[in-house]
Amino acid sequence: MSATPVTALLDALASAAVKVVDLTQPLSERTPVLQLPPPFENTPPLSRRTLSRYDDRGPMWAWSVLELGEHTGTHFDAPIHWVTGRDGEDVASVPPAKLVGPAVVIDKVAEVERNPGYLLTVDDLHAHEREHGRIPDGAWLLLRTGWESRATDAEAFLNAGPDGPVTPGPDGAAALWLANERAITGFGVETVGTDAGAAGGFDPPFPAHTHLLGAGVYGLTQLANLGELPVTGALIVVAPLKLVDGTGSPTRALALVPA
Template sequence: MSHPVTALIDALGDASAQVVDLTQPLSERTPVIQLPPPFENTPPLRRRELSRYDDRGPMWAWSVLEIGEHTGTHFDAPIHWVSGREGEDVASVAPSRLIAPAVVVDRRAEVERDPGYLLTVDELQRHEREHGRIPDGSWLLFRTGWESRAQDAEAFLNAGPDGPVTPGPDAAAARWLAEERAIVGFGVETVGTDAGAAGGFDPPFPAHNYLLGAGIYGLTQLANLGELPVTGALLVVAPLKLVDGTGSPARVLAIVPS
């Protein structure tokens, strides 16, 4: 019997498995979360050119980047939230926790009818009745169809008169995932792991509060979840190894059967 790593290499080589990029392109136009006053906001990506095959550097091109830790497709570490302040920074995350199986919960139809749709415990349990228990040590990925808005900042952030209208878990679902399932992390297609209305929940922003407080990571602004099976994909998450980092832009890949 071949070694599992050899089998994976062979599967990638003969195209019986493929790599899917779940990362949104990162540029100066990438939408970033907008908080109301008096809170401080992260800036969009900014780039200052150092040289481009010219007198400043005749054979090379490079630039300086200014970028928030939580910009574009990014990883949330536990210390991002006050409930996880004693937990891991990005650099402290064990490499073995950055590669894990993925489970996809698809609620596109519900979100199409209601952009502020809230994922509930009942819906998660219904998913488990259909597809099996969410495995320990897995990423739970919430597919909503929101990635179709990713290149239009206004549609992506979807701010209404009472605040942003985007899908996410309700408070009970966030608590259930943190306390009743041993997941590694929770990933979404939206700008943050919480619903747009979550500032008014009890507690506010429950996905951040419960999940990060339990040492469970977050992933945001994912793409191409439609290319993943409900189960059977292997997720590879690659944030910067940023000391004291509360988060990091990340390249997120999935290995899936062809």
């Protein structure tokens, strides 16, 4: 029987010619969550209540009730998460083919080490394309900043200063350029949200959410292990819950990478 693309991939996985990289942060009661200032409502962190654990309530099984927000931990943003995408897709409506695609990594670790509030610019995107080629249609663009090193320390991860959080992300022009000039499927980050910490003061506020979700481009946050991905050549698999009317969902994100 002749090989198919799927059997070739299975062979590559079996021979370790392709490896699977987990891009997901562990989800627990200690996972940092977004903190909004009053009067805005905040999402709760993960909490759980045991239903049974091999005891009188269920002698042969263990299970729990979870409470958590849609946007907790490594999570997916659907267009209806933002007012500009309110007429767009909920999580359950996302076509499954869009949850698998090429990953493109833009690396700004050195810049963020010097400036934790670094803003990705259109010039950065042009420079990336001059070196690595045009961002392909259908790609998931992943912004690597080194922020994952803070993921187990909520204070360092959220990095709130006297004037608000200081975290990296795109400036307004970069978010608009990605929404209008490239046909990306999604934009992923290592931080708590796709916008920079200072983005509430931009015009418009929160441009990554405003422009990208408004254009039907999905968000993906709190990623891990982007340093194990090549700039191009990896395949990403994003697996949110198929949540009806969901504005977002905790997500397992994986990448298939040539070894």
